[in-house]
Amino acid sequence: MSTDLESLQTQALAEIESASDPRAIEQLRVDLLGKKGRVTELLKQLGGMAPDARKAFGERVNLAKEALSAALSSRARTLEDAALDARIAAETVDVTLAGRGERCGALHPVTRTIRRIEAIFASMGFETVEGPEIEDDWHNFQALNIPESHPARAMQDTFYALDGSRLLRTHTSPVQIRTMEKYRDSGRQPPIRIICPGRVYRVDFDRTHSPMFHQVEGLYIAENVGLADLKHDLQRFLTLFFEREAEALFRPSYFPFVEPGADVHMKWSAPGQPERWLELLGCGIVHPNVLEAVDIDPERYSGYAFGMGVERLAMLRYGVDDLRLFFNNDLRFLEQFA
């Protein structure tokens, strides 16, 4: 009797040890410990035993069951571990292969520059406003103190449409007028602090001129705004934009819609070239005729205005030396700004 049990246990342990996959373990568990398993079968012999022998044999069978059950679990764990190790070994990838999917695109450098300009002026309290590109003579010229036959009109060669009744704005300055008109029509009073980015157009097409380009206009109207404020704000803008202390030079100049007027130059050194003064933008104190054109009392309010070419700033900032690159839209050029 006991010899049967011992030899069964020995044999069963050997079978468990040689089981090679979880399925075989499960089969063995049923085979040995299931309702009709070989160990369970042994218990059927209990019926013909004396009470003492029955107790002793029962205990030995239970011990054997526990031992086999533990051996089955242990073997199962070993097999699982080995299987996982094998899977891990098989799953090794070449991490130097490229990632999959789509790269991010880029904003056009001109848009990128406008965004920066907007963000800098927003931090200084300027709101961004926009206006139409197909303008009338009043907003583009007359209200800006550029009457018919003013020689300044020859400074800006204009595209006309609809038999001359409309024109493509030659600068973003008409948005000044439209904004001040809006204030007037809604009964609002200054202060006004805006910038106006956008497309502008001039009949000029060569290596250094594009018939369409971008400007950002600025306007600040309040009580007692003067040249000293303009100097401060533009100097600060240039310092923030170029991320270095900007040395700006304000030189008297002439634009019909400002008086006094100035253009702003900045000390610039390109690699391999001597340092020089670069003209960056035009500005000045808003001409009283402009304020009167939109019913703002020049005795009460004064203000400054400025206009800057976005492409010029973008070229300096990003080291672009040919204006035409901006409008060819060659992906190989544009992707550099991603």
Place this chain on the structure above:
Amino acid sequence: MKLSERWLREWVNPPVDATSWAAKLNMAGLECEAEPLHEKLPRGVVVARILSAQPHPQADRLRVCEVDAGTGTPLQIVCGAANARAGILVPAALPGAELPGGLRIEQAKLRGVDSSGMLCSASELALADKSEGLLELDASAVPGTPIETHLALADQLLNLELTPNRGDCLSIAGVARETAALYGLQACSPAIEPATVSSEACVALSIEDDKGCPHYVGRVIADIQPDARTPDWMRERLRRSGIRAIHPVVDITNYVMIELGQPMHGFDLARLNGGIRVRRARAGETLKLLNEETVTLSPDDLLIADASGPLVLAGIMGGEGSGVTAATTSIFLESACFDAVSIAHSGRRHKLLSDSRYRNERGVDPALQRRALERATALVLQICGGQPGPVVEAGAAVERGPAIRLRSAQVARLLGHTLDNADIETLLGRLDIALQREADGVWTAHAPSWRPDLRIEADLVEEIGRLYGYERIPPRRYAAALPGFAVTESTLPTAPLAQRLLGRGYQEIITYSFVDPALQAKLDPEARTIRLDNPIAETMAVMRSSLWPGLVATWIHNRQRQQPRARLFETGAVYALNTDGTVHETQRLGGLLAGSAFPEQWGARPVRNFDFFDARGDLEAIDASWHCIAAPHPALHPGQSARLYRGTVPIGWLGALHPRLAASMDLVESVLLFEIDMAALRDRAAPRGEAVPEVPSSRRDLAIVVSEQVPAQALLDVVRACGGPYLASAVIFDVYRGSGVPAGHKSVALGLIFQHASRTLNVAEVDQAVTEIAAGVNTQLGGSLRG
């Protein structure tokens, strides 16, 4: 405009070199650069008189000249110039000389004859780009004088690029005046005295338009010498301002224009018929101008005319029939002030450029006419001789500008910097602005006649700031509180929308707003486009009515440069005409996808081209609050074309480029296009964060067989309408056609999720909802559940 530094220094002599002088003018608002007149001066070239000129024994074209070059003994020089003749004075480069071009002159033999140097033309001395024959010099030139001394060639030029308001500085006198003001000096001028009248010859004068011509003076000078020659000093000064010597009278009027700023005109008296009239042209009158062009005039044009008709387009250009010639013996000199606006008008309409127009349209000093006339008279008498007649005059000079009230408070306000009253007076005094003190810090000012640009107080403030120096005004940090401006969420600015496209691999482009009408007609044939009156080229002639022409042209451009694929977008205005003729400008977002759907890469993805649903997916990523309805668009594939709606409002288009159009543009790969109104995209509500249920949801998958005619959207609409209150979402996860599905039908696999807010739904509730859905699909769409 270029001016000789030496000439300027005769008027005012600041204690600085030309470069610093130019910098000072620059900082005062007169854009100016100093440049050398000549990079290199000739060396060893002297004035020489040709004593005799004999034919060369061996060469027909050459002459053997004997010249006096001031060396004591005559030299023999062989010369090929046609004008080489005894008696004239010319430049001679002696052996050892070096010409500006680098040529060295040595003792030589030409065809067997000794030549001790070379006689020079103007171009050989770099005095002209091209020239014919020897440069003939003044008869009074002294042989042996170095040519650079005789012609005063050691000089610099001040090159001024003036803004249109500073016409007063378009002369030696003007720049001298400005310089004197900047350095606190006094400018001097040559003495100009009225000529002693020695002839009674006179031309009657009448101004019929005194607004167009407020002041006109003139005089006859009779009996001038027709063979007079403009002296070298005057030729040189004109040359330095870019003016060629033509005829002594013309040269003198040009000289006075450069010197004083007054454009003048010299008539041949013999070619005038009766008196001079300043009048408006009659419609249809014509005038042949000095540049040989014939212009047809209109009543807007101001004329100088005589009894026979138009003589001169006033202030712009003389006529061919009345100017001086080599045969002229008596002249009538004109010195007039014209209305700047009228000149600008005529000049622009006739597209005529001249030094005269340039000055007149910027405004000529209305008090200068008589002074200029006397200056020109003196020069004519000096150079050509003659008998001056009395000055005839019409209209009147204006000596001072209008009264301008000036307040020191306004100076401080507009400059943002306070100046002493005494400083204000001193600075304006330097500009000859007359000030009359009305009260403390209040003046009445009158600008001098030559500053018509000074009209209002702000103009004077600029003059004060300019002379004081903008660089001396300290920057002021603005301290006043400003109201913040709205940062809205319900209207999104462009930036975050663009950002979403960038994240999906789109590249932003910026294309011209004017496009090729042919391309636009293909892509947007129904638009009422706006054509430019004066386009740069026919391919840039119409304003874009759609962003597609720019996107497609950009794709073609890149494709021709071996780019295999692109995702592009542009934001910006498109333009169209309304039916009432007004202009309609709309901000749009447009996109293009072309080529392979994925960048070239390793891995499992199937290689395929972009299709409709890639484009649609990108659009859904930026905004999901719209829906598509199949609709035809002339530029799009008839089976892959959708109009986008938000509610019932159409907001854009999405589809594949029409294969016929694609073929016409040699595009073989798929091209997807979309365009959507920015306003529709920007307008959205701020999000609401509602609580989400904690209890589990139930999912059922259904396969529904419907006709091919039933759009997915219609099926989803019915499912949602019939799904009861707990249907939380319905998504199509497969569309199957083929075995088991009748022809003309498709099997659409739906994933349905049912969810109650606070409890788990029981099976009966979900079954009930599915039954309702099946019934609804059946009755409304003829669909059935697939077994």
